[in-house]
Amino acid sequence: MNKELINYIENSIIPKYSEFDKGHGIDHVRSVIDESLKLAVNCNVNLDYAYVIAAYHDLGLCEGRELHHIVSGKILEADKHLQQWFSGDAIKLMKEAVEDHRASAKNSPRSIYGKIIAEADRDIIPLKIIRRTIQYSIANSPSNDKEHHWANLLNHMAEKYAEGGYMKLWFENSKNAERLRELRKIISDKAQLRDIFEEFYDNENC
Structure with a gap:
């Protein structure tokens, strides 16, 4: 995985989760990242993509819960820092995966990455x-x-x-x-x- 990307996410993105409720705080995003990476390894897909998607998936909670998955995708897409490491097509793919993560969504995710984040975000107890x-x-x-x-x-x-x-x-x-x-x-x-x-x-x- 790209070390510069990890450094950016760890220092500039993950801390934003401290502003959310306990159920969607830093512990939650770290758990989702860990599970996403495990699933990505098993699926033999790009770990950097899975990592970014997981890191951004709930950032849209800053504008409320109802459309947070859409807002989260927009935040990812608008982050110009990501253009250092990813093409426009890759950013679009990651944005769509973030949009598809919501557990209440009744349509299938559009990509394997959407399925990974949807699965990783669920905590069925x-x-x-x-x-x-x-x-x-x-x-x-x-x-x-x-x-x-x-x-x-x-x-x-x-x-x-x-x-x-x-x-x-x-x-x-x-x-x-x-x-x-x-x-x-x-x-x-x-x-x-x-x-x-x-x-x-x-x-x-x-």
Whole structure:
């Protein structure tokens, strides 16, 4: 990998993540970089591309979450420092990969690099996902009716994570593949899912 590029990213790009929330801070971007490079090695593709894409993928959070993937791509494309190391075509490829990284995107990434960053950015931990879904429902769909939040959990799990859901993993040997299988086992066992829901819901409302 290009040492000058690494020096620039480490000193000028990664520190920007200190301005974001804990879930998208410096620890997050370093984790995504590490996983991206592992996948890039396994796929025998350009490590510098994978590194830059991972480093820039969430910079657009400076303008909010909804369109952060688009804004992140624009930030990458506009960074003239990258022209020292990459052609215009390479920068366009990396920009598109950043745009394609968002986990909620229902269309396939346009390149192997988009698939790598989409995969690396996911952190599938079954209980954490279930808890966050309940927390989101309580915060964004206020109701004292427990069954309302149970229904929201079931709907979200079915739409995104269950068999046939829009969550797609692009690499069978990634860290997330086994975790998604674990989550799907829980989703398919409604009694187990209900027990988990009861515990987390009570904790949020105690």
